[in-house]
Amino acid sequence: MADSAVNPWQTAEEGWTELVAAAAKIQAAADAIKKTDRSIDGYNIERSLNKHKPDMMAMHCTGLKEHRKENKL
Numbered sequence: 001m002a003d004s005a006v007n008p009w010q011t012a013e014e015g016w017t018e019l020v021a022a023a024a025k026i027q028a029a030a031d032a033i034k035k036t037d038r039s040i041d042g043y044n045i046e047r048s049l050n051k052h053k054p055d056m057m058a059m060h061c062t063g064l065k066e067h068r069k070e071n072k073l
Helices: 008-034 039-051 054-071
Strands: none
Touching (some): 008 054
16 A cells, blocks of 8 residues: 555544544533533433444444554555
8 A cells, every 4th residue: 555545444543533522522512501591402312322322433433443453454
């Protein structure tokens, strides 16, 4: 692979990392909203987020990082 070529493995890892960070940001916002008089909105945001399984996102991200390391990708 040429040095100037985009490494798709790196791109995938960066994408998963950004997705995990975004899920954490959404959860933090939901937690903050739950402490206001609009708490129901915070619970609704959290419920919507949980439908997308942020814990599985983190597992996929970790798995990809380990796969890259093991296979030197």
